[in-house]
Amino acid sequence: MAAEIEKKQNPSAESPTGAVLKPLATAARQFARSLIRPSTILYPFERLEDPKFRSEVAVESGRPIGVGEVWDNYRGVHALNVNTCISCNLCAFSCPDLCIEMVTVPGGDPKHPKKCPQIDYGKCSYCGFCSDACPEGCLTMTTKYELSTPNRKDMVYSPQKMFEQFQRKLPMNPIRLERPANEDAILLDAPLCIGCNACARDCPTNCITMLDIPKEAPKPGEKAAKRIWKEPVVNDSDCVRCGTCISVCPKECLFWGTHS
């Protein structure tokens, strides 16, 4: 029974050439190829950054890499430009490993403290989602890959530490996903809006203004509303599409959409 199933799944299993000789030949070829010089380098003693390996690696990747670099699209430790970060929280929001915590950095006003991401590399999986999500391009991944340490606390990189990576001008990973072009505007489902000001308060770029909106006239027999209704209006050129307003809206009346 088992033999029949096996024959059906793998017709070559029964023939000695398919099951034994072919793998043996493959292994022998591999052995002969790496006998002179295996592809693996002796890492702590030899490094890919070493000029010795540059030519070899360049052939493989199709693009020459400089001294001090590894693969040009290597996803290593992040670099953060603290000055351009708008504290939008998008990086922390997109991180699948929940390793980004927004910590206060000096430079904000007392009412709106400036918060920047702090990354725990003990948890980070180097997926790069955070740098894809960053609307300002201030959180990028460098090619630095050596961060082993005997102390677990040293794995937590504060914004300042990542700013140092930025200042050292390590090669940056150029790969960044673009936001889908068709959904780039914040739209308002006006009848639901209660004018609570939450979106305008939390917008990192202050591009939301609450404008007075004339409400419909009272029905006959009813008293006119005393309150002034306000509705958010988004300044599209300043908006960085961080989505904070959508996530803070208590009535869920903001959504992604297109203007057309």
Added chain:
Amino acid sequence: MAVTTLWDVAYFLSSGLLGVLAHILPPLAWLLTNPNLVWLLSALLFGAILLGASMINTIMLIWFERKMLGRFMDRRGAMHVGYAGLLQNFADGLKLFRKNTFKPREADDLGFYGGPTAYMVTSLLMFGVLPISSGWSDGALPLSMLLALVIFSFAPLFIFISAWSSNNKYSLMGGMRSAAQMIAYEVPILLAVVAVVLVAGTFDLNQIVLEQQNYWFWGPLFLALLVFSIGMLAEMERIPFDLPEAEAELVEGWNTEYGGMLFAFFMLADYLRALAGSILIVLLFLGGWTLPTYVPAVATSLPLAGIIWFMVKTYLVFGVFVWIRAALPRVRTDQLLRIGWMRLIPLSLVAVVLAAALVLVKCLPVFGCVPSMGG
């Protein structure tokens, strides 16, 4: 004094040592020159030389396998301790030696500690029987090959004992598999050996090697060599027949519960058995220490030429085993037993019949004639 056998070396050393001692301590001379004492010390030295040689060879074998496997996997293997990692295994051994030996709470003391020890000891015993060159042992064992195979097949017993007494289901399953596998492959191995014995006409390993002076047995007895090597692979529990240790399903099989020096015993004994298996193949099929005729006489007459030639062949045979390990996946239990009972046993029977035919015909066109039919 012409030193011809290992025993002579040991005797020479011991009598020389005791002679010097007697010279330094004249009052004890009557004791130190006692022939019985000389004999006792030389027996000890003989054992120590054998032990040292087999241990060093085993550790070198592990190094050889690590380096070869590395190349098969496109890397270099151990590199840092000693030249090209030559001393890495000694460092590993030292580490294991320093480790704590612990025992699961419900495990049986005698079996848990006795099993690995007996496994190690029986594996070492093999090397007292296997001749490495014409001057290795005195050759006074007319049934040395049978003795070697008997010692070789002790292993499943001790593996099973240590597996059972470590009180772990994975160990027990590994032990059961080991026993089933070794019993299944014992039969074809013995039948393949029968083919060799038919042609050589003797059970003495020394004699079998001498019979191969004219031509090695691997050519005419190729089928027997094939069956014997596959059987040996299973007996050594190496990939693709390492079911008893299948890491993916059984943690580490029968040595799951072992750590520290006891694990080192298992490890060493495994490689001792691998070395013994390779040596057996060289002895039975590849001409042992007999140098081929095209080697110039200058090289043949060098001291230790036979031993060096023998070890080169042994390492090459082991290299083929490493190659197989690098290339083939592990088989399933049912496949393993099917290969053993349904393929290898018929094949080995055919090999026996072919060997009998060879004895009748006496001469083959390419390989020449069967030498004198033993005793």
